[in-house]
Amino acid sequence: MISIAGGAYKEFCISPEWKYLYGSGLRAAAAISALCSDVFLHTYVDTTSLDQVCSLADAFGITVKPQISPKTISFKYFHGLSVPAITPPLHAIAKQESLLVNDNVVLRFGMLDGDAVVHGNKVVYDPQAAEQVAPFHYNGSTAQQLAIVANMRECRMLTGKDDFLEIVKELFSSHACDVAVIKRGSLGTCVVTKDNSDYIETIQAFKTDRVWPIGSGDIFSAVFSYYWGVQNCDPVTAAKNASLATATYCSSQVLPIPADFTMNTAKLSPIVPKVKADADKKLIYLAGPFFNLSQRWLVEEARNSLIHQGMRVFSPLHDVGRGTGRDIAPADLKGLNESAVVLALVDGLDTGTIFEIGYARANNIPVICFVQAEKEEDLKMMVGSECKVVNDFTTAIYQTAWTFLEL
16 A cells, blocks of 8 residues: 655646646556555645546546645646746745645655645655755654655755765755665666665666656656555665656556566666766767747757756857858867767758768768658658657657767
8 A cells, every 4th residue: 555645737748749637646646556456645636627636546546535725736848858837836826734644655746736744654755846845854744764766956956965975965864864766867866775875776767769758757756666665675676667667658658557567678778878988078969950930949949958968069059150151160060070979950951950960970970860840751861871760859859868878
């Protein structure tokens, strides 16, 4: 049996299209409903969304314990990696009376519309904060054993530290956790225990043909909580299963996670970064036109998304700018020669971008092509020269990062 305290939120995405009511709590509960027979969801929901939440809970076999709130919060994304627009805006969200949860195993998420005071034997805390991260114990919550599951941004906000080793030390010294699970995107997940805090186990992330990132953190925390809390697996085994389950979800968007998902190990390959002495000097070259607002917007989104993945990016728009061919061509080619991978924004078939793709392939530089609106006939040379052609923005970003890490 496991209790989950988390949000039930409306989610919208433009590309690819998505319009569902899930949120951290409801998605996490749905995710493990095929693994665990007794899943209890404690959440906030308004009266207009209550029937939908209850219907989803019935469909997944979840017992829902709702607390009525004035308005169910909405998250609106342009694409899977964009910063969502939150409605109502954060300053206008009225905090509700705290949820009270007592159980042997509890997964507690950070929420925007309220808080959860939890007491349990094994408790997993995923802070999931938009602006500020509150320590687990600040509201009176208690745990015999506490695991904190968070990404690097949340860990920095939680500890006030930037260095990874200092973050780990602070989590154990000031936050009294027994297990720290730190998610680092394409670089994998680090697992550290209080009993052996000098040893860091890295769990590799898995590559998928397609990546749907919205809610992926919910899946990870839910599956980790089930294996660590309910099945009493060691934290490393629980994190490995959580990573595999997350990849399964990101590639399919299907809930619940199938009971036999561990069989997917043979179908998914882990990302194994190759460390080289000059790795920090290599770049990702961002090729694409920037002659109008829509083109420039896409370049900005791609560059920011790659930087968020921890990549160093050479962008002709940002690093060279506009000018004559005699001025910009040598600078662009220098950037290409110093790059390990090219992400090409192909829609529009800009001649400069096509040239950069050809130059890169002639020099054995891998190219990932993001293209949604061009005919197959016009992509023959790219496909034939072993460029990776992708029609989903998020997947193109991840494929670029993975290719860079494994070179």
